[in-house]
Amino acid sequence: MIYEGTIGMDEGAPTTARLRDVLDRAGRVVIAEGPPDEADSASVARIMVTGAEIADLAQVLAIVDGGTGDRCLCNGWPTIMVHDVKGELIACWTLHHQSGLRGIGDCDAELQDGLALTEWLAERGLTGSREVQAELAVQEAEEDRRRLRWLQAAPAGLRDAAMDVSNPPGRDREAWSDRLREAKARLAKLVRDGCPDGIERIRALLAWAGVSARESTGGLKWYDLVVEELLLAEDPDLVLASLATGSPSPAQLDGAAQLFGSLEWTGAHGTDLPEPLRSMLIRHIQADGTDPMRFRMRHGSYGAERTA
Numbered sequence: 001m002i003y004e005g006t007i008g009m010d011e012g013a014p015t016t017a018r019l020r021d022v023l024d025r026a027g028r029v030v031i032a033e034g035p036p037d038e039a040d041s042a043s044v045a046r047i048m049v050t051g052a053e054i055a056d057l058a059q060v061l062a063i064v065d066g067g068t069g070d071r072c073l074c075n076g077w078p079t080i081m082v083h084d085v086k087g088e089l090i091a092c093w094t095l096h097h098q099s100g101l102r103g104i105g106d107c108d109a110e111l112q113d114g115l116a117l118t119e120w121l122a123e124r125g126l127t128g129s130r131e132v133q134a135e136l137a138v139q140e141a142e143e144d145r146r147r148l149r150w151l152q153a154a155p156a157g158l159r160d161a162a163m164d165v166s167n168p169p170g171r172d173r174e175a176w177s178d179r180l181r182e183a184k185a186r187l188a189k190l191v192r193d194g195c196p197d198g199i200e201r202i203r204a205l206l207a208w209a210g211v212s213a214r215e216s217t218g219g220l221k222w223y224d225l226v227v228e229e230l231l232l233a234e235d236p237d238l239v240l241a242s243l244a245t246g247s248p249s250p251a252q253l254d255g256a257a258q259l260f261g262s263l264e265w266t267g268a269h270g271t272d273l274p275e276p277l278r279s280m281l282i283r284h285i286q287a288d289g290t291d292p293m294r295f296r297m298r299h300g301s302y303g304a305e306r307t308a
Helices: 016-024 052-060 114-123 128-152 159-166 173-194 198-213 222-232 236-244 250-260 263-269 277-288 291-298 301-306
Strands: 026-032 046-049 079-084 089-096 100-102
Touching (some): 016 026, 016 052, 114 128, 128 159, 128 198, 128 222, 159 173, 173 198, 198 222, 198 236, 198 250, 236 250, 250 291, 277 291
Antiparallel strands (some): 026 079, 079 089, 089 100
16 A cells, blocks of 8 residues: 655645655656556556656646645545655655645645646556546536536526526635525526516426436536425425416426426425326326436336336
């Protein structure tokens, strides 16, 4: 087992100066493409950095002084093992999410240029970080497209407020939580002010929730849950009435399937729905529902276990 940290260095805020002080004493640096508990495995790709290349490594490992004040909970990789001129291990650092460094101080630190380090490693045969970055870029693009679909489905007059709600979290989670709370309150007020009629308001929210119900991957995002919270705040009898009058659209039925299958709804109101709403919703799901909708229906939501 190789433990993260810098031997002989008192804990303190991570800085580039501290990092370079360690590397100035290095005789060789071994970088293994795995977490510390696998760094010694023969199956893990590795490179050895010596001489002038150590100074090059110091350049691409430059960090934002002061650190993040926190430590990532996941296993970091690659593992960077610094040995002095006598061959003794004097430091073990890990990369986290290809954008942060751990082991140089009392918390993680952001790299000044994570992409530069990724390319530096790839040029020397360690391509894992670059492959992960490419995968993350694809995922981020899809997250952006999904968020855009949700925004485009927002009822009239709510787009700006919805955009504030859907802004992704940054590293400062507490500040983000405060902003999200304010954005949710603003959205709730606009929903009620813009649509004072309860039936119309609920139908609009159900159709909006229906967009999330059709997403194929990733579960519900925080902004999806905001719409669910708005619906849960409505009078449940009025929610049921909004679907019992007129002909609900497929999008509204999708939203209803999402709402009535949620733990919050079933915990407060149970799984039974009044007829003919229950049968209408089951027919909709059987004919055109997604796999998650069918799963919830088969496992008791809407009282469907009574359906032969």
